[in-house]
Amino acid sequence: MPDDHQPAANGTASPADRPTPLSAGDLPTLRRPAGPPKTPTDNRPTGVVAGWITRGGSGPCYGLMDENGTEYAVYGPNAGELRKGDLVTLRLTARDRSVDCGPGIPMRIIDE
Numbered sequence: 001m002p003d004d005h006q007p008a009a010n011g012t013a014s015p016a017d018r019p020t021p022l023s024a025g026d027l028p029t030l031r032r033p034a035g036p037p038k039t040p041t042d043n044r045p046t047g048v049v050a051g052w053i054t055r056g057g058s059g060p061c062y063g064l065m066d067e068n069g070t071e072y073a074v075y076g077p078n079a080g081e082l083r084k085g086d087l088v089t090l091r092l093t094a095r096d097r098s099v100d101c102g103p104g105i106p107m108r109i110i111d112e
Helices: none
Strands: 005-007 013-015 047-056 061-068 071-075 088-096 104-111
Touching: 047 071, 071 088
Parallel strands: 071 104
Antiparallel strands: 005 013, 047 061, 047 088, 061 071, 088 104
C-alpha cells in the first residue's frame, strides 16, 4: 500500500494531495487613507435617484425620499404599484407643476 504522506518542509507529515502549509507570518495590511474622498464614490448617472417610497399606491403620484433626505413629488402614470417603504432606483426628469403630487421637488419617472 503506497504511503500518501510526505514529509513537509518543517518535518511533519502532509498528505500528498494537499499543498504544504505556508509558514506563519504577518498578514498584509492596508494603508490608512490620507483623508476622505474628494468626490462622491457612489456616482450614479444623471437623473438616477435611489430612495424610499414615502407615499405609495397604484399611482400616478408617489412620494420619494432619496438617500440624502431630499423629498420628491414623483409623477409616473406607467409605474404601477409602488408600496410605502419600497427601496427603489428611478430615472427621473423635471416636470411642471400642472399635476400636484404633493410635497417635494416635482419630478416625472422616465419610462424605459
